[in-house]
Amino acid sequence: MGLKDFKVEVSKENILHNYQYLKKLRKKEIIAVVKANAYGHGIENIVSLLSKNGCEYFAVARECEAEKILKLNLKNINILILETIEDLNFLNQNRNVQMVINNFKELLFLLDNKVLTEQLHLKLDFGFGRNGIVEEDFIKLKKLILENDLKFKGICTHVFAADYEDMLIVERKFNEILLEVGKDRFEIIHMQNSAGVISIEGVGCTHIRCGTILFGLQEIGYYDPNIKRAFRLIGKVLDVKDLNNLKYIGYEKKEKLKLDENKKIAKVRLGYGDGFSKRGEGIVSIINNKKFKIVHISMDSSFILVDESVKEGDNIEIFYDLEDSIKYLKVPHYEFLSCINDRIERELI
Template sequence: MHTNSLIELDRSAYQNNIGFLKKTFGKKVIISSVVKGNAYGHGVQEFVSMAFECGVKHFSVFDVQEAKVVKTTLTNKATIMVMGLVQDEDLEWVIQNDVEFFVFDKSRLTNAMKVAKKLDRKAILHIEVETGMNRTGFDKKELNAVITYLKKEEQHLTFKGLCTHYAGAESIANYYRVDQQIKKFEEIYAFFCKNNLKPQIRHSACSAASIMFPQTRMDMVRIGIMQYGLWPSPEVFVTYLNSKKNKTDPLQRVITWKSAIMSVKKVNSGEFIGYGTSFMAKRKMTIATIPIGYCHGYSRSLSNQGRVLIHGQRCVVVGSVNMNMMTVDITDLEMAKKEDEVVLIGTQKELSISVASFSDFSDQLNYELLTRISKAIPRKIIK
């Protein structure tokens, strides 16, 4: 475990976000907390513990390894759903522990039945259908066979959900494509019902779709980025604001990332800082070295342009971001010294550095930055 920085998770901010989401979606819609990618960098164990205490009872993960972490953390207190990878050797654990999972091809469907039959337990399935994402999901031509199989093996298979995923609901540029997906999903649902096979729930919405296309909320929404206090894109945020009289952001950022100054030194005018010649001092400068680099998740693309907060002021990253360190300009901060707090994401005094701001200085997405934060950095729940 690293001791060079700390991730803080704000419980009151998360409670605020969940409260907003519940009010927006209504009491009948289940909120599934998406915690793939180490809970978007927040730390699965710490985050799901906090989320459960805030009333969340359903969690979505990408693979079985993530499901096991949630299961170990919460035992049998919550529903766990695997949206992606379930290898054949993991099916027994999944079914034995009543973990729900997406099924999007024939081999997984038949293997799930065989293992369920062997264990004398029911596999809890969510049938994913292809509506236009062209990634995973049963094609329309396969649905008759799927329906026949689910009916035939109902003793071993529980048809819990019918689901799909939208291709870029966060951008108005994808409006037509997503609109067509919604229509196709409704047609597929009607086809299942016509064949006397109705899922317990329907779900298709991620954070972006839940705001941009309210009709996609259905019985359950799979909410990732918004529960962490961030918007999927500026377009989604603007769409929300335009629908309300109150033009304020209802979400609060859950994560804060802090470190401390490791050393301070003087650099003369005309000298280069760090590897190579990407930054030359144009005046006498004071440089602070921070023990954070790209191995911790602070992208090398932020070399010579990233920002951190020290003593409530923004300081620019100068030189290349190294594997374990980076240097920042503190020339105008005479009071700065070794071990002073450095905020990489979060608020210090009157200023903030948001996760979204990183995209201003690089081509990183919110999601990319967060999920790249090292798992070895300790996470702490505050408030």
């Protein structure tokens, strides 16, 4: 067997279904959030696919992610960087790159350095606590905008994923600010994240920001049955050994793992060196439509307790049941999927 036993298989059909469905649902253009390697789905493949199908806006967290998109040499796309850019020359050299302003001091700095406001999005923070211009600076912000007749590429905020009532409060306050300074000062207006796309209308907005939901990864409590999952982590069984003939499983003594006797151990070429955390020990995999527990994870390999039905070369899938994986790992799906690194190939099918 070759070196590429495992791969992340991504469904083009499901990605495009979600993209078209969400556009139609909210009657708005989409800013596709593709940070963290498109949440583990492969940033280059996803951006190329969506760009060919009409998506013109992509959001990332950092410059290094924007650089990956720029290297694709795609036409008619814009890249929005959600965090602060340290090298302002990056904006000057790439006019299709835009930046979110994350505090009032930063806004003043950018204006003093003659950064084009057509490359800037104001972000308002209504208590989310991550980034954005905070409410105590809103009076200064409104004064600055009105006295200098400033216009920006965009304005945005971020709604909370945990509380629907808070989402409505943010939506109301956001629109109050827009009315006070004038919506015509902003070409692009966006507030809904993936949970917000499902929950609220996004009154007054021109775009929706779709990250995890675009890939079929939905928040608990914010579920739409029309959204389709695109991600599969699949591979092959490298070999199978009789448990009775082994003293160690990887680096662990067999007795310490407390395994059943008269079983077999299957080895696969996937480990924490690939971003498959040791926290996954005990999680269930699927081989031949049967569930088998992963009992040990090393840097380059994992070991699975199997029965006589499993043979070398059989197909295996990890994270088959996302809800079960979330419960076991005690972290959201986008965390453990984003951790799978580039030693594992991403393939659009």
